Amino acid sequence: MAVTFQLIMSLDGYVAGPDQSVEDPLGVGMTRAFAWFFELEVWRRVQGIQGGEVNESTAVIEEARANVGAYVMGRNMFGGGHGPWPDGTRSALDEAQQAAGDRDVRIAGGADTVRQYLREGLVDEFELSVAPVLLGDGERLFENVGDVRLEQVRAVAAPGVTHLRYRIGR
């Protein structure tokens, strides 16, 4: 039912490094912010890799995945380059909500897509996994998102990351 997003963010607010490319889709330096994630058994299993860590992050990742009924993904993230929505953000969301039924719609990204949905007041809740990394450059999540009022829902400390969840006030 809820519209959500979940992103990994550096402590200085970046969700992608500079110079994103096909070879380096996260942008320069951002891989460091994913270090905790690539260690997880829950990630490695999906990649067909044996082993990995099970820790406080595991439940956060599994719980998030379990609730998602449909994803909305910007064109650039999907691999087709930047560009407008065929029928606008709200139409894409409507389609996703129909597909999701009573489960959540996840705005998968990228950052620009998330910002559009934030700006239009269409997001209900989100989780940021804040990594102990200062990137110094790249794409900031919270830039021109308008007046968004937040309520802290929870914080989960895990090795190499803290998961912060917020609800958006109306």
Added chain:
Amino acid sequence: MAVTFQLIMSLDGYVAGPDQSVEDPLGVGMTRAFAWFFELEVWRRVQGIQGGEVNESTAVIEEARANVGAYVMGRNMFGGGHGPWPDGTRSALDEAQQAAGDRDVRIAGGADTVRQYLREGLVDEFELSVAPVLLGDGERLFENVGDVRLEQVRAVAAPGVTHLRYRIGR
């Protein structure tokens, strides 16, 4: 022994709002990021106000205060307007360390002073109290601080705020 700082930061990375003035020293909007703090008994007691909340933030605040032997404060925060250090940042720190003995030196602020000490690699550890607020404008803490490597020490969730502590790698 350690050189530390502790600041309240909005989720979008600001430690002060825009248009700081004598009447509004935190800058426009930043008071919202202090809401959890002004509710605390540990803050109210110092102001001579009765009552207030005791929660997970209380120990974080008390622990931080207990360890401090001396403060370093930038001129603007002290009330004298912007300006250079009489003998440089390192000399101010030397004096503070002598005064502190075997206790910590706290870089009290403002943001520009903290950034100078970060850039020069003189900070050992810091705590950010991240408030569920998006300011959208103001003074960012992590701007031009150079290549700082961090290790997450702990995260404490409390009503209306999460306290994140980091150690700086060498």
